[in-house]
Amino acid sequence: MRLGAIVVIGATGEVVSQEKTRISLLNAAGTGKNALVGEPLACVEIAGRSMTERTIERLLAAGVEDISILVSEKAHKPEFRARFEDVHVQVVSDVPTAIREKLNEYAQAEIEHCFVSAADAYAETDLLDLFYFHREARQAVTSTFDRHGALALWVVVCAQASEPNFEISMGKSAGDGASYFIREYVNRLNHPRDLRQFAEDTLRGRCESRPSGKQIRPGVWMDEKADVHRRARVVAPAYIGRGSEIRAEAVVTRFSSIEKNCCIDCGTVVEDSSILANTNVGIWLDVCHAVVSGKRLLSLSRDVTVEISDPTIMRQGSSCATNSTRKRNKPIASVTESINDFKKEHASLRFWQ
């Protein structure tokens, strides 16, 4: 039995393609470009990999032979850390039509069943069990739901895609067929808060997925080329992404994740927060209960996004504002100098200390 999969990124809303044939695809909130990150949340790396990449990994592990990633032309084209051989990325203008065409293509290639999923509906269900459920139910489309409602994950008989009554729908009114209940971990990625939740769940071990990189000590995950200064403190559980730098006297604590190419400058505390890729966080700051991307900060406690215009506080970029500690010949000197310079410049800010 051959299996295919279609993962959709960036389509929004409900599209009616034919009478009685409704393809009500995705919950719009999470799939469009997000104000905090400027790309679909499913493409944002969290704990080392994006949700899309994690979904692909699960599909491949379930024995899916061919995976198509359909990207709405308005959405960001995803980049994957791993090299997937049987994964094809295709930018499309009309997502429902593209799904239909892809299903027809699969049917011609003798792929009988296909998973159709929105990239932001991350579910750690047993995909093979879902497939067996679908096969036993003998229906064209099997929808899924969890305790919070319908999920954008279906199993479809590819040959049925050309039928006029073929329907994929998010709502409960998705035909009379049996739906599959997902008991396992689900994250819908409707809001950047869900990214933070996923980082915490990954680090706490609430879900199967684990952070990328190596666990250098219990609960502390470090990715390739991550650099933590010996006078910095990383309190487990935490994740430090590849190429990121944690400078002297900085503290990363309470399930915080620092994604790739970030810099946490001297003396800054990152607590219960996720710093998304390519973000520079300045010196002597307190980042608590927040998701930070470049110069934008979402405070989870206040539910407010702030754009910080001062590049010395936060900015987009992969290098620290002060001299890099990576020059191993003079790491302590450079850090001490940078702290002293800062203190001289901001003499009145002695309250901070």
Add this chain to the structure above:
Amino acid sequence: MSSKGPVIIMELPEQLKQGEVKTFMRELQPLLDSPRPCVVLDCSKIQDIDSAGVEMLLQCLELAMKRDGDLKLAAVSPASAIILELMRVDRLFEVFDTSEEATRSFQTFAPVVAPQSQPWYSAGYGLADLKTAN
């Protein structure tokens, strides 16, 4: 700028950044140089604040405290509050929802009329009182 008794209420500009800070500080400096300055900074209009703005707030607080006065913040927007928290200075200021509340908070600590148990020549009575007594 307005005043309610000894309390001076000043509205901070929309942009509290490097350029605007000097102008505002020039305006505020004479007030902070007076004895026991009681200043409320109304932050309701602030839309953008950077490290220079935060530094100015700290300078003002320092000057006020040197002269045994105080500086309080009122109507701080969530965005400004986030910046203050981020820069670890939020705990240094008393913050109130409105400038009226901030003003009232000064009045609670203002000296009250001397109690009856104290002699008539204790603090609170002036030279005129002394002459009348005689």
